[in-house]
Amino acid sequence: MSFSPQSRVWIYQSNRKFTSAEETEILKKLESFTNQWKAHGNELLAKAEIRYGFFIILTVDETQANVTGCSIDSSVRLIKEIEQEYNIDLFNRFNIAYKVNDDVIxxxxxxxxxxxxxxxxxxxxxxFNNMVQTLADLNTKWEVPFQNSWHSTVFAHLL
Known part of the structure; x- marks a missing residue:
């Protein structure tokens, strides 16, 4: 299944790494959700993945059907359920992820x-720039050097 580069993405970053068992369970939940995700009765072309054990990424190709407020709400509800069930924080935008060698911290x-x-x-x-909104940006602007990121403007006084 190929997705348009303009597909919308939502990234939820965990405050801790998932165990492999958690990752398997969460992926099952996400898959069953994306398989039946609808917007005003229209099937959405959607997929979910977990990267680096920290990031839940939802992708919707809107060339087939547009995401609606209600369909976004349903995805947020699912993410909140996952958050509670696994005692993790997926909505704290003040947690910052970065790489040391190949490890995400x-x-x-x-x-x-x-x-x-x-x-x-x-x-x-x-x-990691979790503010990216399209698949194209996810592939090119999600993992960036600190100096090229929005983070550097926030922490510019320290550079």
């Missing part, structure tokens, strides 16, 4: 700021 804004301050996070550190 999630820290609070304050801890991240400290790491920037002591040069543990450098301009070349890869950070």
């Amino acid at each position: 999630v820290n609070s804004k304050e801890d991240f700021e400290t790491l920037v301050n002591i040069k543990q996070v450098t301009p070349d550190t890869i950070v």
Whole structure:
């Protein structure tokens, strides 16, 4: 199944890494949701995935049917259920994810700021831009060097 580069994406970042058992269970829930996800009765061409054990990514190709407020609400309800069931935080935008070698690390804004301050996070550190909204941007602008990200404007005073 191929998705248009303009497909909409939603990224939910966990505050901790899922165990492999949790990841399997969560993927099952997401798959059963995306298989029956509808907007005003129209089947949505949708998929869900988990990347790096931290990121739940929902993708909808709107060339088939447009996402509606109600259909977005239903996806948010599912994410909130997952959050409660697994005792994780998927909505805290102040948690910042970045890479050290190939490992993903999630820290609070304050801890991240400290790491920037002591040069543990450098301009070349890869950070995740969870604000991307299309599949094309997910593929090209999601994992970016700190210096090219919105993060660098927030923490510019430290660089």
